[in-house]
Amino acid sequence: MIQSPGILIYLLAFLIVLGPLVFLHELGHYLAGRWFGVKAEEFSIGFGREVVGFTDKRGTRWKFGWLPLGGYVRFAGDMNPASQPTSEWLALPAKERARTFQAKPLWQRAIIVAAGPIANFIVAIVILGAFAFAYGQRITPPVVGTVVPGSAAAQAGLQSGDRIRELGERTIDAFDDMAFYTAIRAGETVTVTYERGGRTQTVQTVIGSDSFKDRFGNVTQRGMLGIGPAQSKFEPVSLIEAPVVGVVRTWGLVVMTAEGLKQLILGRVPLSQMGGPLRIAKMSGESFSLGPVELIGFIALISINLGFINLLPVPVLDGGHLLFYAVEAVRRRPVEPKVMEWAFRGGLIAILALMLLVTLNDLGAFGVWRNLAGLIG
The missing domain is CATH 2.30.42.10 (PDZ domain)
Incomplete structure (x- = not known):
């Protein structure tokens, strides 16, 4: 049995794993938005108060937040969580409004939103394809x-x-x-x-x-x-075959992740199997201690999960936005702002409840509850 890494290794590995993946996810949104001429006002890795950052020549503020558990790109015109037009947006000059997220056609907004998860899948495809080329299949x-x-x-x-x-x-x-x-x-x-x-x-x-x-x-x-x-x-896998192998392996892991979620919803897998940031940090540290190959393989797995989770049709997540865009495409008019507002409030509550659950599970995996029971007993 290998001795578990220390807390510092867990933290370092967690940042090595999650930081680049969050950056690439948000970079997908950013590049798609830039392709369609949308101005990005902020690009943040982490939430909360800014620790360090700079403003580029296009007026985008690139920054790090003090809580490194995600990130976001805030486009011009994207003035609320539900991405609904506001009176503030309507008051913008026509030329400035044309560079906002809400001014773009529905299909362009959908691509911008989907580009984040797609970037995560591309990361996994590249890693798994490179492994196939290097080590064979x-x-x-x-x-x-x-x-x-x-x-x-x-x-x-x-x-x-x-x-x-x-x-x-x-x-x-x-x-x-x-x-x-x-x-x-x-x-x-x-x-x-x-x-x-x-x-x-x-x-x-x-x-x-x-x-x-x-x-x-x-x-x-x-x-x-x-x-x-x-x-x-x-x-052996040739350089031409490697991307295909990467796509096949990534798709297989996506299907497995979807089936795991289905089993969880049906109650066939206990909720205790769900993990959150603390467990990811633990697994990151263990992969880090096993060497670069294991760590990179773990990054591919987390990238797939990050892309998959963000595509779930839950308001607040990318998939929630895409769901409302699909409804808008069918109805040929946007969902009413009040409906969107309540949906996103519900989605936020659901995400916060899920985060609480997985954090409790993570603490249990670290033996916190068992130790507390021992102290009380």
Whole structure:
């Protein structure tokens, strides 16, 4: 077992991981806005009072806030959280108003908003594609090599040499597909479609559960079928193929993230599995201590999560703005300001409640509640 890094390493790694990702996310918004001729008044990494900053020749104030848990770009004309026109905006001179966010057509505003999450996905694609080019791609067919006695696979009668074709309604093309599918489905009954001796057969089984302890002693629960791979090999990836591999791997992780969220909403995964800034800082420090390759891989994973979360249709997030733009496109007129205001208030409350929940979970993961109970007892 590797000794956990100290608090300073956690903080340093957290800034190394989150800082550039937030910057690139906001840079996506900024570059798209600049492309369409929108003036950016502020570009901030972090929230709260400005620690340091400067104003460029275009009049954009670039600054760092004292709370490094996000960032934002404030475009001219974007005068409230719901991005609704105000009397202040209407009072602007025509030439100045033309350079504001609200003056742009709906499709341009949508692109500007979507550019942030897209930037995060591009970061992940570049990293995962570069890894594939540097180290090759492991190819592991979905063929049963070994069966763990007493496992779900053993109870289903699976044998060495069986080729798994489907789990539930999911087509299985590689062994990793099975691992991803079962990891978040402990206790679920699943139909397994497999091929044996040229014949296709189906059987039902209940996905088992197993505890996994990493090199730092962190214990996580995951679902498992109870089979090992038959064989695997590494194949080189050319420079031309690398971006395609990066896209495929990024998309696979997006799908896995979406499925994890679905399982969480349905109550099949406990809320205690959700983590927030403190847990990200902990995982960042652990990845940092393992070396640059692990840290960069972790950055790709967090970048995917950052892009995915921001696309959720929750007011305040980018996805909330895009949802209202979609409604506006269908109705051919904007959503009423009062509706937008209440929606964004509700979205803000939901985000704050979620932050409180994940912070409580993080403190529990650090053993705070257990230690307090010990002191009180």
